[in-house]
Amino acid sequence: MIDIERAFHRLASSAFRWKFRLHGRELAYLETWGMDRVMEQGGKFIDERLAPAEPRNDGRQTPWGNHPIFVAQHATATCCRGCLEKVHEIPKGHELTEDEKVYVLQAIRQWLESQKREGRRRKRFMAAIHISRPTIVQAAGNKPKVIEEFIGRVNSQTDDVSVARMKSPGGWVEPGQMPEFDEYTIVLRGTLRVTTRDGVIDVHAGQAVIATGGEWVQYSTPGPDGAEYIAVCVPAFSPGSVHRDS
Numbered sequence: 001m002i003d004i005e006r007a008f009h010r011l012a013s014s015a016f017r018w019k020f021r022l023h024g025r026e027l028a029y030l031e032t033w034g035m036d037r038v039m040e041q042g043g044k045f046i047d048e049r050l051a052p053a054e055p056r057n058d059g060r061q062t063p064w065g066n067h068p069i070f071v072a073q074h075a076t077a078t079c080c081r082g083c084l085e086k087v088h089e090i091p092k093g094h095e096l097t098e099d100e101k102v103y104v105l106q107a108i109r110q111w112l113e114s115q116k117r118e119g120r121r122r123k124r125f126m127a128a129i130h131i132s133r134p135t136i137v138q139a140a141g142n143k144p145k146v147i148e149e150f151i152g153r154v155n156s157q158t159d160d161v162s163v164a165r166m167k168s169p170g171g172w173v174e175p176g177q178m179p180e181f182d183e184y185t186i187v188l189r190g191t192l193r194v195t196t197r198d199g200v201i202d203v204h205a206g207q208a209v210i211a212t213g214g215e216w217v218q219y220s221t222p223g224p225d226g227a228e229y230i231a232v233c234v235p236a237f238s239p240g241s242v243h244r245d246s
């Protein structure tokens, strides 16, 4: 096993490794779930697919995409035992030791951190970013509601703020939540009911409401026609920070 900095020097001089970038779905996944959760999943992947003395399908066990860890493994030559031996000088044929697993995960994490920074830098150098379509996000609640995230962690890899259009049917009720973000809502059509510990507010078309982060709130659209509204969250919405009632 060589020094991790030396390994990164070797990787940087490889045209093949250098091609790998974290973007699109895999970057969005990392932004949505956060580094700690993703690294936890990485630990499981390494245990199952790389650590055994004779891993199954060794050399072909790591998919090219679909998870940030897989992309990071190809970029850091921790994708199979052959690459691990060649670049990192960790010999094949034995089960990885705890130290070796820690080393592999550190290389993966270091690469993911660098890609997150890179993504931010790329965005900052652009004068304007055209968002050509939203991502449809899975909605909570008792009836199908359409959430179109235009700006946010998933669709534009924006952490600071999210902007989504909601189309919610009559009779829809969402579980209560105590989100970490402030939520600013403009109702375009119909009526949105906002219930807090202070009472009930019916917000009609052409009106707006601000729900303060850290306070319990519940959204619903009891009217027969439901509602359409724009919701802005600061910082951006994430499944980990909404804290829905269970």
Ligand SMILES: [Zn+2]
Pocket (backbone or CB within 6 Å): 059, 077, 078, 079, 080, 081, 082, 083, 084
């Ligand atoms: Zn490999």
